[in-house]
């Protein structure tokens with residue numbers, strides 16, 4: 278028999294060195310040590326309570342596990358690659374420390390339900406962290422919105438100037454996206470909050486365990502209901518990876534705009550020096566590296582999701598070792614999001630908004646053309662006809678090189694397009710009025726945006 282492995286009883290040879298390294302996951306699953314030990318403490322306590330093992334053995338295991346946890350946190354433990362993964366490492370150390378009692382810990386349990394438990398516990402903590410980071414970002418967005426209810430900017434479609442809006446409305450658009458991300462994270466948390474221990478390798482256990490006791494000890498909301506599903510389910514891991522992908526997609530779109538706006542051509546924002554970097558050759562350069570890296574890292578978070586989806590797609594029930602590959606992907610996805618959210622939040626907090634330039638930019642490109650058409654509609658002209666008239670005005674302005682905009686036409690010129698146009702047109706198509714008249718629920722009018730800000734502040738407790 279091979280005496281190196283905890284599972285070595287039926288083996289006649291040692292594991293090939295290459296296979297040993299190939300199979301081992303301790304290099305990346307060591308980060309589950311806390312959850313693994315807390316899960317084992319709950320399991321051992323339950324084994325004692327139900328008299329499956331003696332109270333003395335249970336107490337001995339629990340106190341030794343606490344000691345192992347302390348020692349790991351004090352960097353006193355060196356994990357062993359030969360012990361394969363975090364579960365076997367902890368069990369091995371336990372047996373080394375307390376002997377026979379330690380050998381009782383794995384009664385009525387398998388690594389398959391153990392790893393499912395550990396990941397769920399780990400992800401619950403990380404979901405809460407990501408939720409907090411999203412809240413800080415949303416809080417920042419609301420503050421920026423509050424400061425910019427009177428900052429007029431050009432709204433775009435097709436990256437062509439479309440209609441003026443205020444910058445507050447723009448920030449609140451991202452607030453909405455990150456609010457949906459928060460909802461998704463909470464929903465993912467609810468599904469992750471299910472306790473799988475007791476499912477065994479695949480078919481539960483013959484011991485009279487108390488799953489409810491373990492669930493309560495570990496603060497889970499409910500129990501998994503099918504042992505086969507419980508050990509082969511990684512939906513919650515995939516969901517988290519998807520939530521992260523959407524968070525990154527939102528950050529990336531935002532980053533793309535900030536990169537564009539900070540160019541010399543746009544110049545509507547200036548990213549703070551502390552959040553920019555220089556060039557090794559061009560002395561004048563100030564590059565938006567933070568925003569670019571956030572955009573770039575979105576690719577790897579998508580990659581993590583695609584990897585996870587692909588790992589799971591062909592797996593027969595129940596556990597398969599392929600599932601060990603879930604960890605690096607989800608850890609990387611979480612680490613990346615946790616890296617991006619705070620730095621992005623601080624970057625937008627510190628960027629300078631060039632309000633004057635934004636206003637000038639909003640005024641160009643005939644952004645009030647729809648408002649001229651709406652003006653004509655209110656004077657009794659059908660919208661499609663009004664659209665044609667204003668189209669002709671834009672063409673006239675372009676040909677006459679009146680680039681500043683329709684509001685620069687004289688009354689005589691206006692009348693040549695429609696007799697219905699009067700002096701009130703000038704007020705009606707000013708940038709301020711174009712924005713303030715868009716006062717539908719969810720629209721960019723200051724009054725409406727302020728309502729959204731108030732309700733957002735209530736929702737994030739700001």
Ligand code: ARG
Nearest residue numbers: 302362388389392596600601
């Ligand atoms: N390290 C393994 C994983 O991450 C733990 C479960 C191993 N189970 C097994 N039957 N080999 O998935």
